[in-house]
Amino acid sequence: MSLTRYAARRLVFLVGTLFGASVITFALVNVLPGDVAVMILGTSGSQEQVEVLRQQLGLNQPVYIRYIDWIAGVLQGDLGRSLRFGDPVATLIAQRFPASAFLAFTALTIAVIVAIPMGIVAAVEQNTWKDFLTSVAAFTGISLPNFFWGMLLILLIARYASLLPPSGYVSPTEDLAGAFAHVLLPAGALGFSLMAHITRMTRSSLIEELRSGYIDLARMKGLTSRRIVLRHALRNAFLPVLTVIGFQLGFLFGGIIIIEQLFAYPGLGRLAFNALLNRDAPLIQGSVLTIAVVFMTSNLVVDLLYAVIDPRVIAGGEG
Amino acid sequence: MAAETGTARFVDEYQRERLYRLARSIRHNTKAAVGLGLIIGLVVLAIFSPMLISQEAANQVDIQNRFASPSAEHPFGTDNFGRDMFSRTLLGVRISLYVGLSSVAIASAFGVPLGGLAGYAGGAVDDAVMRTMDVLMSFPPILVAMTITAVIGPTLNNAILALGLVYIPYFARVTRSEAISVSQEEFVEAARALGERDSYVLFREVLPNAAAPIIVQASISISFAILAAAGLSFLGLGAQPPTPSWGLMLQQAKQYLTQAPWMAIFPGLGIAVTVLGFNLFGDGIRDILDPDASTEFGVTDE
Numbered sequence: 261m262s263l264t265r266y267a268a269r270r271l272v273f274l275v276g277t278l279f280g281a282s283v284i285t286f287a288l289v290n291v292l293p294g295d296v297a298v299m300i301l302g303t304s305g306s307q308e309q310v311e312v313l314r315q316q317l318g319l320n321q322p323v324y325i326r327y328i329d330w331i332a333g334v335l336q337g338d339l340g341r342s343l344r345f346g347d348p349v350a351t352l353i354a355q356r357f358p359a360s361a362f363l364a365f366t367a368l369t370i371a372v373i374v375a376i377p378m379g380i381v382a383a384v385e386q387n388t389w390k391d392f393l394t395s396v397a398a399f400t401g402i403s404l405p406n407f408f409w410g411m412l413l414i415l416l417i418a419r420y421a422s423l424l425p426p427s428g429y430v431s432p433t434e435d436l437a438g439a440f441a442h443v444l445l446p447a448g449a450l451g452f453s454l455m456a457h458i459t460r461m462t463r464s465s466l467i468e469e470l471r472s473g474y475i476d477l478a479r480m481k482g483l484t485s486r487r488i489v490l491r492h493a494l495r496n497a498f499l500p501v502l503t504v505i506g507f508q509l510g511f512l513f514g515g516i517i518i519i520e521q522l523f524a525y526p527g528l529g530r531l532a533f534n535a536l537l538n539r540d541a542p543l544i545q546g547s548v549l550t551i552a553v554v555f556m557t558s559n560l561v562v563d564l565l566y567a568v569i570d571p572r573v574i575a576g577g578e579g
Numbered sequence: 580m581a582a583e584t585g586t587a588r589f590v591d592e593y594q595r596e597r598l599y600r601l602a603r604s605i606r607h608n609t610k611a612a613v614g615l616g617l618i619i620g621l622v623v624l625a626i627f628s629p630m631l632i633s634q635e636a637a638n639q640v641d642i643q644n645r646f647a648s649p650s651a652e653h654p655f656g657t658d659n660f661g662r663d664m665f666s667r668t669l670l671g672v673r674i675s676l677y678v679g680l681s682s683v684a685i686a687s688a689f690g691v692p693l694g695g696l697a698g699y700a701g702g703a704v705d706d707a708v709m710r711t712m713d714v715l716m717s718f719p720p721i722l723v724a725m726t727i728t729a730v731i732g733p734t735l736n737n738a739i740l741a742l743g744l745v746y747i748p749y750f751a752r753v754t755r756s757e758a759i760s761v762s763q764e765e766f767v768e769a770a771r772a773l774g775e776r777d778s779y780v781l782f783r784e785v786l787p788n789a790a791a792p793i794i795v796q797a798s799i800s801i802s803f804a805i806l807a808a809a810g811l812s813f814l815g816l817g818a819q820p821p822t823p824s825w826g827l828m829l830q831q832a833k834q835y836l837t838q839a840p841w842m843a844i845f846p847g848l849g850i851a852v853t854v855l856g857f858n859l860f861g862d863g864i865r866d867i868l869d870p871d872a873s874t875e876f877g878v879t880d881e
Binding site: 283289412522532536537548555 | 714722725806
C-alpha cells in the first residue's frame with residue numbers, strides 16, 4: 261500500500277470516528293439528566309418561563325431531531341449561539357483558539373528540547389549517576405499533577421524571583437517577547453509530564469538500538485560514538501518516542517483546561533470550563549467537539565509521520 | 580463433566596504457577612518491590628489513620644491559629660481555617676486510594692469483558708466493540724470526565740463514575756490483544772475441542788490467563804485516575820469542602836501560595852507518593868513480564 265492510500269484510509273477512518281465523537285459530545289450534554297432550560301433560569305424561573313424557553317431552544321423536540329439540527333449546522337460551520345454571551349459559538353472558539361495552540365505548541369517544544377538530550381545522556385551513560393538522576397526526575401515528573409507544577413512555578417519564578425508574570429496572555433503577533441514571557445510558565449507546567457515520558461522513552465529505546473547489530477557494524481567501520489548515536493541509533497529510537505508523544509497528546513490537550521484556569525490564560529480550555537460552569541450547552545458542545553477534532557487530527561499527523569519514517573507500518577496494513 | 584474438571588485443574592495449576600513465579604520476581608525487581616512497599620504502606624495508613632484522627636478533628640476550624648507554619652504541634656502547619664494540615668493530609672490517603680481503586684474497578688469491570696469478548700470472538704463483534712472504544716478514546720479523558728461531572732453534578736462519587744467510564748477503552752484494548760494471543764494457546768483449543776461453552780472458555784480460561792498485563796494496566800490507571808481526580812477536585816468538579824481531598828486542598832492553597840506554601844506542599848507530596856507507588860509497581864511488573872519490550876508508563880511501541 262502506498263503512503264497516499266494509507267493516508268486516505270486513515271482519513272476515511274477519521275471521518276467515522278468524528279461522527280461517533282459528535283454523537284457522544286451531543287449525548288453528554290443532552291441525554292444526561294438535567295434540564296437545560298431550568299439550568300439557565302435557575303430556581304427562580306416560573307413553570308411558564310421554563311416552558312417558553314424550552315420552546316425557544318427547541319428542547320421539546322425529540323433528541324435525534326435536535327442532534328440532526330445541530331450536526332447539520334456544524335457541517336456548515338454553524339455551532340449555534342452561546343447562551344451566556346449571545347455570540348456565535350464558532351466566533352468565540354476562533355477567538356480563543358490561537359492562544360491555546362500557542363500554549364500547546366510551546367509546551368510540546370519545551371518538552372522535546374529538554375527531554376531528548378536528557379534521554380540520550382541517560383542512555384549513553386547508562387547506570388551512572390546521571391542516568392539515575394534522570395530517572396528520578398522523570399518519575400517525579402509523572403507523579404505530580406500538572407497544576408501542582410504550575411503552582412510551584414508561580415511561587416518560585418513569578419512570586420519569589422519575579423522573573424515572569426504569573427498569569428495572563430499576550431498575542432505573539434503583537435509582542436513576541438511579551439507573548440513568550442506569559443506562555444513559558446503555563447507551558448512548562450503543561451509539558452512537565454510529557455518531558456518525563458519522552459526522556460524515559462528516549463532512554464529505553466536508544467539503549468535497545470545501541471545493542472543491535474548495525475551499531476556494532478558501524479563501530480567496526482570506525483565511526484565515532486557521537487556519530488553513531490546521533491546519526492544512526494537516534495533515528496530509529498525516535499519511533500517509540502513519537503508514539504509516546506502521540507499517546508500523551510490527550511493528556512496535553514486535557515491538561516490545557518486546568519492549566520489555563522490556573523494561569524488565567526484566555527484560551528479554549530478556559531472557554532470550555534466556563535461553559536461547563538455556566539451550563540452553556542451550545543458552547544460546551546462546540547468546544548468539546550473542537551478539542552476532540554484537534555486531538556484526533558494530531559493523532560493522525562503522528563501516525564502519518566510514523567508511516568513516513570517507518571514504511572513497515574503501511575506494509576502491516578491494519579492500523 | 581469429567582473432561583471439564585480435567586482441563587480446569589490443568590488451567591488452575593498453570594495459573595497458580597504463573598502467579599507464584601510473578602510474586603517471586605517482584606522481590607528481585609527494585610521498581611516493583613519499592614512500588615509494592617509504598618502501596619502497602621499507604622493501605623495501612625488508609626486503614627488506620629481514621630482510627631487515630633477523627634474527621635471532626637481534621638475539620639476543626641481554629642481561626643486564631645490560621646496559616647501557622649509547621650511546628651511540633653502542627654507538623655504540616657495549618658490552613659486558612661486553622662485546620663491541622665497533618666491530619667488532613669493523612670486522611671487524604673484514604674480518599675485518594677478510594678478514588679483510584681473504585682474508578683479502576685468500574686473501568687475494568689466493563690473494559691475487561693468487552694475486550695475479552697472482542698479478542699476471543701473476533702470478526703464483526705471485534706470491529707463493533709473496538710470502533711466504539713476508538714470513539715471514546717477520541718477525546719482527552721479528563722475532558723469527558725469533566726463534562727460528565729459538570730452535567731450530572733460535581734461530587735466525588737460522580738467524579739469516580741466519570742473516570743471509570745473514560746478508562747474503559749484502555750482496559751478493553753489491553754485485554755483484547757492479550758485475549759487474541761491466549762486464544763491461540765493449546766489449552767484453549769483443547770477446551771473448545773471438548774465442547775466447552777464459549778462463555779466458559781472466555782471467562783474461565785482466556786481471561787484468567789490474560790490477568791498479568793491487566794494488572795499492569797490497572798496499576799498504571801490507578802495513578803492516572805488519582806491525578807485526574809485531583810484535577811477535577813482542583814477545578815471544583817470533584818470532592819466538595821470540607822472533604823480532606825488533596826486536589827481540593829491544593830485548590831485552597833492556590834490563593835495563599837506565598838503566605839502558606841505548606842498548604843500546597845504536603846498534599847502535593849501525598850499525591851506524588853501515591854502515584855509513584857502505583858507507577859513503579861506497574862512499571863516493574865511489566866519489566867518482569869516482558870523484559871525485552873521497550874515500554875514506558877503504559878505505552879508500548881507496537
